[in-house]
Amino acid sequence: MDIEAFASEWLHCDRVSSYLARMVSHTRTDPLLYANLLSSALNELLETAFAHHGPEGEFSCRVSRAGDADVIELDLPCDETALAFYSAAARRLTQPDLAEVYREALFAPGNADPHLGLLEVAVDYRARISIVPEKGNRLKLAAEVALEGAAA
Amino acid sequence: MSVDRSYQASFNENNQEFIIAGKLRPQNEADIKPLADALATSLAKVRGTFYLNVKRLARLNNVAFRAITTLISQVCRQRGDLRVEIVTSSVMGWSTRKFQPLARHLPNVSVNEYDNDFYPGQSFVEDSGFIPTLRNQTKLTWHHEKHLLPRHGLRPGMTMADICCGIGDFAVLVQKELKPASILALDHSRASLDYARKVAQDFGITGIEYVYGDASEMVLDDNQFDFVTCRHSLQVFDRPELILKELFRICKPGGRVYITNEKNSHCLGEPRAESIQWTYNEVARLWADFKMDIEFGPKSRRHMLDAGFEDIMVDSFMVTNLDGDPEGFADIIRSWEKVFIDKLARDRGDSPEFIARFRQGFQDHIYAALHPKGYAGWPIWAASGRKPA
Numbered sequence: 086m087d088i089e090a091f092a093s094e095w096l097h098c099d100r101v102s103s104y105l106a107r108m109v110s111h112t113r114t115d116p117l118l119y120a121n122l123l124s125s126a127l128n129e130l131l132e133t134a135f136a137h138h139g140p141e142g143e144f145s146c147r148v149s150r151a152g153d154a155d156v157i158e159l160d161l162p163c164d165e166t167a168l169a170f171y172s173a174a175a176r177r178l179t180q181p182d183l184a185e186v187y188r189e190a191l192f193a194p195g196n197a198d199p200h201l202g203l204l205e206v207a208v209d210y211r212a213r214i215s216i217v218p219e220k221g222n223r224l225k226l227a228a229e230v231a232l233e234g235a236a237a
Numbered sequence: 238m239s240v241d242r243s244y245q246a247s248f249n250e251n252n253q254e255f256i257i258a259g260k261l262r263p264q265n266e267a268d269i270k271p272l273a274d275a276l277a278t279s280l281a282k283v284r285g286t287f288y289l290n291v292k293r294l295a296r297l298n299n300v301a302f303r304a305i306t307t308l309i310s311q312v313c314r315q316r317g318d319l320r321v322e323i324v325t326s327s328v329m330g331w332s333t334r335k336f337q338p339l340a341r342h343l344p345n346v347s348v349n350e351y352d353n354d355f356y357p358g359q360s361f362v363e364d365s366g367f368i369p370t371l372r373n374q375t376k377l378t379w380h381h382e383k384h385l386l387p388r389h390g391l392r393p394g395m396t397m398a399d400i401c402c403g404i405g406d407f408a409v410l411v412q413k414e415l416k417p418a419s420i421l422a423l424d425h426s427r428a429s430l431d432y433a434r435k436v437a438q439d440f441g442i443t444g445i446e447y448v449y450g451d452a453s454e455m456v457l458d459d460n461q462f463d464f465v466t467c468r469h470s471l472q473v474f475d476r477p478e479l480i481l482k483e484l485f486r487i488c489k490p491g492g493r494v495y496i497t498n499e500k501n502s503h504c505l506g507e508p509r510a511e512s513i514q515w516t517y518n519e520v521a522r523l524w525a526d527f528k529m530d531i532e533f534g535p536k537s538r539r540h541m542l543d544a545g546f547e548d549i550m551v552d553s554f555m556v557t558n559l560d561g562d563p564e565g566f567a568d569i570i571r572s573w574e575k576v577f578i579d580k581l582a583r584d585r586g587d588s589p590e591f592i593a594r595f596r597q598g599f600q601d602h603i604y605a606a607l608h609p610k611g612y613a614g615w616p617i618w619a620a621s622g623r624k625p626a
Binding site for chain 2: 121
């Protein structure tokens with residue numbers, strides 16, 4: 086869909102994450118539990134994309150399966166401001182004690198840390214996140230999550 | 238822009254418990270101001286321990302998480318006497334992990350995953366040695382129930398849920414022989430569900446979704462299923478009305494809920510009837526001491542009416558040593574003897590004299606089951622009710 090259309094309605098994040106998670110989880114060991122976890126992770130990524138993106142262009146969300154893992158790929162338009170945001174996020178995500186970085190962000194006073202959702206997905210859902218700028222002012226945000234047994 | 242109001246919040250002053258359920262994914266804190274205000278007002282009213290119950294909170298984003306935790310942090314810093322306990326459920330998968338950093342951040346906050354110790358009977362059925370007994374029980378009861386289920390309204394093509402499915406063998410038998418369109422089988426034992434999935438896979442059974450869940454607070458939508466079963470479970474739960482309420486909720490209007498339960502004091506046998514009778518009367522008392530009502534069977538009608546069902550049907554049947562292999566029946570009694578004596582009676586602190594007499598009744602029941610002219614029985618009540626359309 087067009088990024089403008091996506092970003093015109095906050096509930097898109099919840100609706101897309103809930104629907105997609107339920108659809109792709111039905112062949113998992115515990116479909117409800119898996120959908121619950123996947124929806125939570127996917128929603129944080131969508132909320133991040135909702136808030137940080139370029140002004141115009143196509144936005145796509147692809148979920149594919151690689152064995153035990155699901156790969157979420159968000160492909161979005163990206164201007165200089167958004168690129169700076171995602172580049173800073175990529176640097177933080179490579180820090181050695183990521184759990185501590187996340188905890189500090191979680192309880193930081195004042196406005197919410199804008200990278201909080203990405204940090205949470207990386208720490209709580211043990212996702213491998215990649216942020217890759219692409220040609221034509223675009224960016225691919227991908228997260229590989231292996232959620233089978235994650236709640237047990 | 239629209240604001241999603243799909244959460245529910247309430248405060249129980251007697252329990253000092255603030256309950257949030259549903260979904261909390263606001264775009265900004267202003268979207269959940271009513272909730273934040275109610276939480277602040279509730280926190281101001283309590284002394285001692287404040288319980289924040291998020292057992293049925295299915296979704297929570299960081300905006301809402303920060304709004305809640307900022308408020309709790311402020312109050313906890315101002316009031317060193319206040320303790321806050323966050324009550325989560327393992328069923329959600331994410332909530333315990335999400336709130337744990339708050340407990341590490343603030344000394345007077347703790348996180349309690351409430352359902353860890355919730356099911357008193359669960360440890361017995363998670364003992365892998367008990368699985369053959371459970372399978373044997375289902376095999377013997379199926380002999381009767383395969384005829385009863387259609388009478389109680391189960392039809393091919395229906396959507397069905399089997400709540401407290403245990404090791405899942407009943408769901409497999411239903412799927413194979415009575416052909417519902419699909420079965421959602423839910424239990425609170427991961428070990429039992431693992432076993433159930435393996436059995437279904439080994440036998441190439443499809444159409445059954447095994448899910449982890451808490452029968453008293455299910456994360457399932459309202460009005461989903463044509464036929465809901467819950468077997469031998471209300472009797473091992475200290476608040477059966479909570480489960481019945483949930484069974485009612487997930488059943489479609491016009492659909493039926495089917496339950497089976499026992500009245501253990503009516504187990505019988507010949508010869509040696511008196512000894513058998515004495516022991517099973519004591520079984521009922523023993524379970525009652527552990528807050529479980531193994532006499533629930535004949536009370537099904539009353540409980541179903543109280544829960545709002547109509548058109549109640551009640552059947553009773555006797556599983557006996559003549560239903561198949563008498564050794565199979567005897568094996569069930571042997572496993573009862575083991576569980577009731579080695580776990581429950583010893584935990585209660587019963588005397589050696591009591592235990593000897595108690596054991597004798599089980600031995601006599603086995604004797605009756607295997608005696609060439611003997612008869613041994615285990616009575617079960619099957620009841621169903623319709624959810625008003």
